[in-house]
Amino acid sequence: MRRNTPLITLLTGAALGVILLAASMLATPSGKPASYSAAATAATSAPAPATSVPAPATSAPASAAGSSPASPGPSSPSPAAPSPTTVTTSPVKATYAGRVGGGGGSVAVSIHGSQAIAYVCNGSTVEAWFKGTAVNGVLIMTGKNHSHFSAIYDFGKVTGDVLAHGTDYSFSVPVVSKPSGLYRATAVVRGATIKAGWIVLSDGTQVGSVEPSSTSPAPTAFEAPALDVATGTARDGNIVLHAVAVDGATGSGF
Amino acid sequence: MTTRQDALPPARANSTTAMLVVPCLIGALVALALGIYGKVHHPTGIAINIAGFSSPGSVKSWLATGATVFAIIQVGSALVMYGKIPRVTAPDWIGGLHRWSGRIAFLLAVPVAIHCLYALGFQQYSTRVLVHSLLGCAFFGAFTVKMLILPKRGLPGWVLPVVGAVVFTALVVVWFTSAYWFFSTFGIKR
Numbered sequence: 001m002r003r004n005t006p007l008i009t010l011l012t013g014a015a016l017g018v019i020l021l022a023a024s025m026l027a028t029p030s031g032k033p034a035s036y037s038a039a040a041t042a043a044t045s046a047p048a049p050a051t052s053v054p055a056p057a058t059s060a061p062a063s064a065a066g067s068s069p070a071s072p073g074p075s076s077p078s079p080a081a082p083s084p085t086t087v088t089t090s091p092v093k094a095t096y097a098g099r100v101g102g103g104g105g106s107v108a109v110s111i112h113g114s115q116a117i118a119y120v121c122n123g124s125t126v127e128a129w130f131k132g133t134a135v136n137g138v139l140i141m142t143g144k145n146h147s148h149f150s151a152i153y154d155f156g157k158v159t160g161d162v163l164a165h166g167t168d169y170s171f172s173v174p175v176v177s178k179p180s181g182l183y184r185a186t187a188v189v190r191g192a193t194i195k196a197g198w199i200v201l202s203d204g205t206q207v208g209s210v211e212p213s214s215t216s217p218a219p220t221a222f223e224a225p226a227l228d229v230a231t232g233t234a235r236d237g238n239i240v241l242h243a244v245a246v247d248g249a250t251g252s253g254f
Numbered sequence: 255m256t257t258r259q260d261a262l263p264p265a266r267a268n269s270t271t272a273m274l275v276v277p278c279l280i281g282a283l284v285a286l287a288l289g290i291y292g293k294v295h296h297p298t299g300i301a302i303n304i305a306g307f308s309s310p311g312s313v314k315s316w317l318a319t320g321a322t323v324f325a326i327i328q329v330g331s332a333l334v335m336y337g338k339i340p341r342v343t344a345p346d347w348i349g350g351l352h353r354w355s356g357r358i359a360f361l362l363a364v365p366v367a368i369h370c371l372y373a374l375g376f377q378q379y380s381t382r383v384l385v386h387s388l389l390g391c392a393f394f395g396a397f398t399v400k401m402l403i404l405p406k407r408g409l410p411g412w413v414l415p416v417v418g419a420v421v422f423t424a425l426v427v428v429w430f431t432s433a434y435w436f437f438s439t440f441g442i443k444r
Binding site: 137 | 310311353356357360361364365367368369371372373374377380381382383397398400401402404405435439
């Protein structure tokens with residue numbers, strides 16, 4: 001009897017794991033970016049919260065308490081509104097920017113619905129663009145040359161880490177509003193496509209880099225000319241770059 | 255039934271190997287299965303969660319911290335049981351403390367692992383994350399080995415302490431590469 005107890009422990013843990021896994025699967029509608037705590041993604045597709053799943057009554061209490069009152073979605077619930085147990089946990093349309101840990105550069109993230117674009121840049125050779133998904137508080141993005149970006153986000157900030165040019169940066173950056181944020185410009189100069197990015201922080205400081213040719217396998221970036229956020233232009237000699245805001249709130253640049 | 259095992263005859267050493275080989279293989283399979291699942295399953299970003307916390311990350315960090323605290327009790331109670339703490343004689347409840355702290359630590363770790371595997375997957379984009387992914391899988395393999403060899407009689411005295419130390423070390427590194435990182439990046443919050 002006594003000798004069986006370790007096995008019982010093991011099997012109890014395994015059973016707990018299987019139950020939680022099954023509950024997670026039930027809570028994840030297949031093929032949809034919707035989520036257990038529902039409304040987050042439903043809010044993107046505006047007035048159709050009918051897609052949100054009623055919380056499976058058997059599984060643990062509803063998720064992530066942030067359960068913030070400041071839902072970015074329509075605040076007036078439609079008749080088919082989700083049950084009170086479903087909570088909106090994630091902002092769906094916002095832009096975040098700030099310095100990475102250690103201050104060696106800046107990072108900006110724009111989340112528009114379930115899509116996200118991020119840029120990390122040190123105003124010189126280290127810069128990388130990322131594209132990926134934002135689902136219920138988790139950002140998973142990839143970029144060129146094995147660069148990775150993963151973070152969790154809430155209404156106030158995005159926290160995570162990013163690997164670019166072999167360097168691992170950790171960051172926790174707040175929401176910003178225009179004219180702070182992320183800007184991108186592409187232009188064809190002497191037959192080569194260049195791609196520039198700028199991150200404008202809430203204190204007005206900016207960093208920007210230019211990828212000389214986005215088609216070359218490992219372009220060496222260099223410092224971008226200063227961006228005039230009022231006009232959205234940056235001038236480098238006789239070349240004028242017209243920047244577009246990559247704005248989570250409006251979806252511009254997505 | 256236990257005889258002194260200090261001077262092992264060769265035949266005995268062989269039977270030790272035989273007793274360890276199956277548990278170790280099963281443990282390895284557990285670790286491998288978790289890793290493969292984490293790699294193959296497309297991370298969903300979400301899983302079921304517990305109310306009252308600000309984010310899945312903080313839930314997991316607190317659960318993992320709880321597991322680590324109970325794991326420290328494990329090591330402490332084991333040291334007492336083995337008489338390694340000077341001037342402390344093992345009270346009769348120490349075995350119960352050891353068993354229950356271990357069970358609680360394990361059961362706290364399971365939901366964290368499920369969330370990791372289901373929502374985030376096996377990742378390798380940074381050293382921290384790679385170490386965490388590898389040792390997270392290895393922890394459950396090592397724990398399985400420990401549970402499987404615990405009932406066996408006649409093992410040399412060093413086996414359980416060594417396996418226990420591997421389990422504990424794996425858990426602490428897993429905690430350090432996740433919860434510690436989380437708290438030091440976000441601040442300690444609920």
